[in-house]
Amino acid sequence: MATVISGNNGRAPDDDELILAIANRDRIAFQTLYERYAAQALGLAIRVMNDRASGEDVLQESFLKIWHNAGRFDAARGSVKTWVLTVVQRSAIDALRRRQARPTVAIDAPEYEEWDLADDEVNVHESAVANISQARIRGALGEMPQQLRSVLELAYFKGMTHKEIAEHLQEPLGTIHSRARQSINLLKKLVWSSVVD
Amino acid sequence: MELDDQIALYALGALEPAEAAELARQAAASPDLRRRIAEDRAVVRALAETPDPVAPSPAVLTRLMTQIAAQETPLQQRLETAARERQRVRGESTAPSFSLLRGLLIGLGAVGAAALAIVSLNLVQTQNQLAAAREEAASARAKLKQVSDALADQESVGTALNARIDALTQSQRTLDAQIAEARKALETAQNELTTARGDARKSAQALRDVQANLDQVQRELAILGAPNARRATLAASKTQYSNGVVAVVFAPDQNSGVVTVANLPPLPADLCYQLWLIDGANPLPSVVITTDANGNGRVLVPSDLAFGNYEQFGVTVERAGGSPTPNPEGPIYLGKAG
Numbered sequence: 001m002a003t004v005i006s007g008n009n010g011r012a013p014d015d016d017e018l019i020l021a022i023a024n025r026d027r028i029a030f031q032t033l034y035e036r037y038a039a040q041a042l043g044l045a046i047r048v049m050n051d052r053a054s055g056e057d058v059l060q061e062s063f064l065k066i067w068h069n070a071g072r073f074d075a076a077r078g079s080v081k082t083w084v085l086t087v088v089q090r091s092a093i094d095a096l097r098r099r100q101a102r103p104t105v106a107i108d109a110p111e112y113e114e115w116d117l118a119d120d121e122v123n124v125h126e127s128a129v130a131n132i133s134q135a136r137i138r139g140a141l142g143e144m145p146q147q148l149r150s151v152l153e154l155a156y157f158k159g160m161t162h163k164e165i166a167e168h169l170q171e172p173l174g175t176i177h178s179r180a181r182q183s184i185n186l187l188k189k190l191v192w193s194s195v196v197d
Numbered sequence: 198m199e200l201d202d203q204i205a206l207y208a209l210g211a212l213e214p215a216e217a218a219e220l221a222r223q224a225a226a227s228p229d230l231r232r233r234i235a236e237d238r239a240v241v242r243a244l245a246e247t248p249d250p251v252a253p254s255p256a257v258l259t260r261l262m263t264q265i266a267a268q269e270t271p272l273q274q275r276l277e278t279a280a281r282e283r284q285r286v287r288g289e290s291t292a293p294s295f296s297l298l299r300g301l302l303i304g305l306g307a308v309g310a311a312a313l314a315i316v317s318l319n320l321v322q323t324q325n326q327l328a329a330a331r332e333e334a335a336s337a338r339a340k341l342k343q344v345s346d347a348l349a350d351q352e353s354v355g356t357a358l359n360a361r362i363d364a365l366t367q368s369q370r371t372l373d374a375q376i377a378e379a380r381k382a383l384e385t386a387q388n389e390l391t392t393a394r395g396d397a398r399k400s401a402q403a404l405r406d407v408q409a410n411l412d413q414v415q416r417e418l419a420i421l422g423a424p425n426a427r428r429a430t431l432a433a434s435k436t437q438y439s440n441g442v443v444a445v446v447f448a449p450d451q452n453s454g455v456v457t458v459a460n461l462p463p464l465p466a467d468l469c470y471q472l473w474l475i476d477g478a479n480p481l482p483s484v485v486i487t488t489d490a491n492g493n494g495r496v497l498v499p500s501d502l503a504f505g506n507y508e509q510f511g512v513t514v515e516r517a518g519g520s521p522t523p524n525p526e527g528p529i530y531l532g533k534a535g
Contacts, residue, residue: 039250047248085245155209177202187240
């Protein structure tokens with residue numbers, strides 16, 4: 001069976017080649033992509049779900065979505081890795097919401113539609129982030145004041161809305177809004193300083 | 198809520214659904230807003246890489262691939278879809294003929310150059326689609342071959358299984374034949390055993406008969422050889438019995454005797470010769486005398502009374518089995534002890 005793996009003269013296929021092959025139902029390419037990102041994806045899923053078993057369920061569910069939706073991937077809107085981890089994060093949040101009997105938000109709900117941003121706009125930001133090492137992002141998050149980091153983490157890793165975060169932290173909504181903005185600005189500062197460096 | 202805050206919360210996915218939808222509508226009309234959202238979203242997405250990687254158990258990939266295999270569209274359906282797609286792409290690529298394009302270009306002049314670029318681009322895209330469709334068809338053919346190979350393997354296994362079944366059936370038949378043969382041998386053996394048991398019973402009976410005869414002979418010898426044995430020879434009282442000989446030997450102390458006959462005339466089956474012990478005028482019924490075809494015979498004569506009390510003996514013709522009273526016609530042989 002011809003696959004993107006066997007057709008590359010021994011060279012490891014890049015992510016874009018893999019995702020194209022997966023869109024054409026190449027299972028070997030799919031397994032290759034899985035092996036490339038499963039550990040990172042499971043780490044993320046466990047961070048959201050707080051237990052390994054649920055994390056593995058999310059991992060399975062996410063990669064099934066990747067198999068079925070690979071044809072919808074658009075390289076102009078970001079990297080394969082970002083797309084994979086986004087699918088995992090959103091699947092995990094949905095699973096967490098189901099477990100907590102909170103309303104779920106579908107991945108392709110209108111409010112999460114990607115707009116037709118000009119390719120260069122998206123790629124500038126994505127590329128800038130992609131150039132930052134994982135350790136550096138983690139370090140920046142660690143150095144961030146706890147009250148800012150909490151808002152980021154509750155929103156991104158626990159899927160809470162700003163009202164839920166305010167209730168959870170027993171802080172005024174305005175405070176939460178302000179902290180959300182500050183925390184993202186700190187991260188952006190890291191990104192751009194990294195690009196300048 | 199300030200717009201900056203909304204953008205940050207939107208990028209974090211932390212707006213309520215209605216709020217997010219509203220901001221999305223605004224962003225659709227505002228390139229600047231879209232750019233700002235893209236900036237925030239890019240850094241938020243970087244958070245996905247902050248957790249430590251955790252190697253999944255192999256079972257996850259196994260379950261995943263099993264699930265995918267179960268959900269795969271049947272091959273035939275995919276082949277048909279690929280064929281339709283190929284047909285569609287071919288139709289699109291041939292619909293705008295080159296002569297028509299050329300005519301359009303002449304008519305449109307300078308504008309035609311731009312149109313040519315667009316049409317050419319479309320043509321390239323169409324050709325790319327056609328190439329993709331061809332790859333899809335090639336992939337489908339390869340999978341079809343895989344399925345065919347798998348089918349051939351299964352047929353091979355099926356043939357081997359059929360051969361095995363035939364062999365087992367043949368073995369079963371052989372076994373059935375052996376069982377039938379064994380049953381037949383068993384039946385024969387049982388018959389032989391039955392016959393042998395019958396023969397054994399007959400032999401035992403014969404042995405008993407011989408033994409009885411031997412006992413009788415020994416008793417007869419004991420009588421005949423007794424020192425005080427007495428003998429009575431009976432004479433025929435009627436002419437037709439004159440060739441016959443009847444003799445009685447008895448030992449008075451043994452209370453038994455032996456009657457020996459020879460050349461007695463044959464009797465009808467419903468008649469027999471019977472011996473009588475006579476004490477004066479009182480005849481005592483004794484044994485029936487059986488003879489062979491020549492009228493010869495010897496019979497042991499037991500008696501509850503001492504033979505010494507009976508000096509005279511007679512023989513009559515009686516109904517078969519003997520009679521308690523003598524034939525009124527009288528004895529055909531009669532004689533006294535010497």
